[in-house]
Amino acid sequence: xxxxxxxxxxxxxxxxxxxxxxxxxxxxxxxxxxxxxxxxxxxxxxxxxxxxxxxxxxxxxxxxxxxxxxxxxxxxxxxxxxxxxxxxxxxxxxxxxxxxxxxxxxxxxxxxxxxxxxxxxxxxxxxxxxxxxxxxxxxxxxxxxxxxxxxxxxxxxxxxxxxxxxxxxxxxxxxxxxxxxxxxxxxxxxxxxxxxxxxxxxxxxxxxxxxxxxxxxxxxxxxxxxxxxxxxxxxxxxxxxxxxxxxxxxxxxxxxxxxxxxxxxxxxxxxxxxxxxxxxxxxxxxxxxxxxxxxxxxxxxxxxxxxxxxxxxxxxxxxxxxxxxxxxxxxxxxxxxxxxxxxxxxxxxxxxxxx
Numbered sequence: 001x002x003x004x005x006x007x008x009x010x011x012x013x014x015x016x017x018x019x020x021x022x023x024x025x026x027x028x029x030x031x032x033x034x035x036x037x038x039x040x041x042x043x044x045x046x047x048x049x050x051x052x053x054x055x056x057x058x059x060x061x062x063x064x065x066x067x068x069x070x071x072x073x074x075x076x077x078x079x080x081x082x083x084x085x086x087x088x089x090x091x092x093x094x095x096x097x098x099x100x101x102x103x104x105x106x107x108x109x110x111x112x113x114x115x116x117x118x119x120x121x122x123x124x125x126x127x128x129x130x131x132x133x134x135x136x137x138x139x140x141x142x143x144x145x146x147x148x149x150x151x152x153x154x155x156x157x158x159x160x161x162x163x164x165x166x167x168x169x170x171x172x173x174x175x176x177x178x179x180x181x182x183x184x185x186x187x188x189x190x191x192x193x194x195x196x197x198x199x200x201x202x203x204x205x206x207x208x209x210x211x212x213x214x215x216x217x218x219x220x221x222x223x224x225x226x227x228x229x230x231x232x233x234x235x236x237x238x239x240x241x242x243x244x245x246x247x248x249x250x251x252x253x254x255x256x257x258x259x260x261x262x263x264x265x266x267x268x269x270x271x272x273x274x275x276x277x278x279x280x281x282x283x284x285x286x287x288x289x290x291x292x293x294x295x296x297x298x299x300x301x302x303x304x305x306x307x308x309x310x311x312x313x314x315x316x317x318x319x320x321x322x323x324x325x326x327x328x329x330x331x332x333x334x335x336x337x338x339x340x341x342x343x344x345x346x347x348x349x350x351x352x353x354x355x
Contacts, residue, residue: 047144
């Protein structure tokens with residue numbers, strides 16, 4: 001703990017230099033020296049001020065479920081940590097290395113949705129519209145910091161346990177821009193809330209966030225669904241107190257998932273890696289070693305759906321070893337029965353949109 005505090009103090013000068021650069025960029029946008037581009041199609045951005053962990057992927061999926069049956073929908077991501085460049089339309093046969101883990105997850109879960117990746121969103125959106133002029137809405141994944149595009153609806157996520165109000169700039173902290181950036185949000189979603197949240201906790205968080213009159217604040221939490229077998233998805237796993245779990249994951253924060261699993265099974269052992277980490281042969285060897293060392297008669301390996309996209313790079317070997325690996329899906333829900341209000345807000349934006 002003391003070591004972490006010292007490291008943060010040592011990195012503070014670099015955070016100030018980084019913040020100076022961000023301030024110059026914001027100044028240029030305010031003065032019109034840099035201009036954000038808008039498009040003749042509804043665009044909904046889901047992002048956060050910090051680096052990872054707020055739950056962008058499940059919230060994008062929530063919007064996909066909400067809209068996919070009514071609109072020709074496209075998603076646009078950067079394709080973080082992919083080993084390719086340029087604009088790519090994601091196909092089910094692609095690998096995480098080619099298109100990134102989250103876009104591949106979207107494509108396989110939602111076959112009727114156009115999923116794309118590109119480093120440049122200002123280049124990619126015209127590509128989408130020229131190739132698919134019937135596109136009715138574009139969901140921008142992790143685009144809050146990308147000021148070159150002016151989204152029609154800007155949704156900002158912040159974690160309940162780690163709100164942006166208690167953080168500082170990179171590299172000393174986890175913020176990618178000054179806290180004041182939250183002013184650009186139309187909607188603030190406090191994500192990863194406890195399953196039970198009362199009105200007092202809600203109002204305390206709203207007071208801390210200090211939203212503007214035009215900003216609506218929602219509180220979301222995760223509802224974990226029964227895990228499915230990685231290679232045979234029709235097989236579902238029922239979590240019980242007679243089960244021990246080896247959890248392998250490379251996500252920004254594991255505490256929320258681990259806390260849930262600890263209420264469902266007898267024991268959880270965690271193999272944790274950096275967010276979006278590509279599992280090496282050594283990592284897979286460690287996975288096997290740790291699993292073999294677990295003495296429980298009933299034991300399984302669990303991972304997230306995002307991590308499953310990268311574990312698939314070792315598919316043949318993992319199948320050969322007959323390891324019982326399951327992926328646990330997650331669904332976003334809203335506290336205080338405000339899911340319908342959130343849905344209506346999104347629908348109203350689309351109905352009011354004028355090109």
